[in-house]
Amino acid sequence: MTMFYETVTTCEACDFVHRVPPLQKGERFRCTHCGHVLLSLHNRVSARILSVGLSALLMLILSLSFSFLGFSVNGIGRTVTLFNTLSVLLSQGYLILGAIISLALFVFPMVYLLSVLTLVWSFRRPNQYHSLRRYCVRWLIVVQPWLMVDVFLVGVLVALVKMSSMADISFELSFWAFCGYVLLLLKTVTLVDKRWFWNQVAGPSPDHQIVMGTAKQQGLIGCHFCGATLLGSAHHCDRCGHSVHSRRPKSVVTTIALLIAALIMYIPANVFPIMETTFLGSSEPSTILGGVFLLWSLESYPVALIILFASVVIPLAKVFSLSWLCWQSYYPSKRLTSQKMTLYRITELVGRWSMIDVFVVAILTSLVQIGHFMAILPGPAVLSFTAVIVLTMLAAMSFDPRLLWDKDESRRLPLSPLGEPSE
Template identity: 70%
Template structure:
């Protein structure tokens, strides 16, 4: 390979579809779209070595986190310790299968598939083994799984659960808890070092591209692959480099996003009406809704935690639904507001969406930890799955929305205004 870590003749920005010629990039450099400023590629200093070190350290921390007690709980003279594995096993034993599956995917399955895939990729790059098919599958898994990594959200859920339990029990953070914190930090660092265009560049080399690089890909009769960044002729149906289906604009993007938003609105009603958990204390069982939990934390003086739950579980889902709904409206009836501001709103809603899972994780943690018969026990309520569906639907809605449609409308408005000025002149 050349002394440059990344070099590609042309790529189309996935946010605005603008064509960019990427100059040869060396370690520590990044390239932004010259039209919208979106970061197209980042080449990190000694990225392969750093990914290997952080990834292997992350796996070691996870092994330590699963080997020792995670949290301790004592109330009325009764003590209980749980491990990370207990967080899932208790839910499965009580036949909360969907909630157990969500926790399993969030804590173990997705992170492990991601880590093993990226470690295999970097190892194959370093040893230059001809494993092209396996490499391509691994990159696809990395790209699909990355938005669903929620271990950092789970950590915040643990802290919220601890605050809730402090009013009626003594909580101790065991050895595995600190190893788990190290696991989360190392996983986030590994994810930050990975760039999808850099991965495809190492697997398939630079993408062949036409010589033109003015305007948008659609205007030039080209298509930019949303998956690997390659640019090709507009009549292609699959990418020449990665084999993924390509399209100038995501098919039925607004309709799909709208349908997912409507589904999330429907699920949001039972998520807030029905109890999200049931607490049994000395034989008496009391249900608790999402807002009931917020008010309880506020009454206990845990104002910051109450605000976190309020924003994550109540405000953020509503704002995300309204924001994406407004952006879909703008695709049909655009206003003259700056498109760059609309894109920032879209990127913000896409980023904060997964943080609404905090309340689901809190219920799972409390259910696994607080199981002492009629003395005190906590069980998931009917709203847990409804609220999980709200979070998943809104995340999928953000993924299916095509921000390039906003730039298309902006261009149409500009052309119409220019034509009107010429006629008026």
């Protein structure tokens, strides 16, 4: 089931309307205007998703069944499971941080995998389970940006580098199962294409007589959720049921408000300690920059740079880049819009990687708990820093990149029949 019966689709990045050409298995269809990938048709996609998704679930079960990491110092040691990462945080009273870890490691990945597997299974009964399939594909699209198991794995490696100078760390059986789970989940994500899924679940989108140009210029609206092209009077998508707007209402205002909130939270995130280490009764707090300096002094230069960029540079860079893009949506410079779109895509892509430091604190808290001899606990900056990450990610999602193209002078051309560009 790799056929794609679609005639017209709209690019969610630039609002350009396309007539979908016949595609072969394994081909991609890109927007001819901005280069954004609109559709990917994979070979034997249903069978591949089923096999890879089930394998990912099996690896997840195995990673939860055995010890994850071992920690030993001066003959005193302990081993932890992935569940310990959650249970230790909850027992110490860090309910919000525990909830974040449980969502990132267990809830969102499970929802994603179960949704995609349910969809593929339901395709064998095309005349049944219509409502269930719609809910599943909606969950796929909503949950995907918040999948962070790969970021958690990098956080584990960073945490081990931090502790390698003062303790012996061992990789247990579940760690290798978790590595396989991360790779299989990422492969599943690459096989999922929202336009293909909506086409299989709800059929092709409505056909229209179109010319070369944007949907807004032709009195049409492109659904940002499934790619369908609708009449300009529509308020909800006929195919996926999502609310539609020619441009997101109050996109710039919402983005700026979220960025201001992120900047406010960025101050306590860097002023207060993100982690507190207790050794033989004496407590030593550590800020984000303090951790970078510590890793640098231990000659762990690559890891120190990773933390510096992920926890200090990237959050600020996201705030400034999104602020500049908001400005450009009103007062565009002479820079090419394609360059602005590249900046936006990078900003959207790297945002979740700032969670590395939060995961480092979580794994060290669960691993280093040896009574009064040595213990690590989260500092007050953890929640502030997590808020910075979530707010900047929401800001990137709320910004409508189509506003940048609306200000592009090169697009203000007379409409022409599709395939016959105007001079």
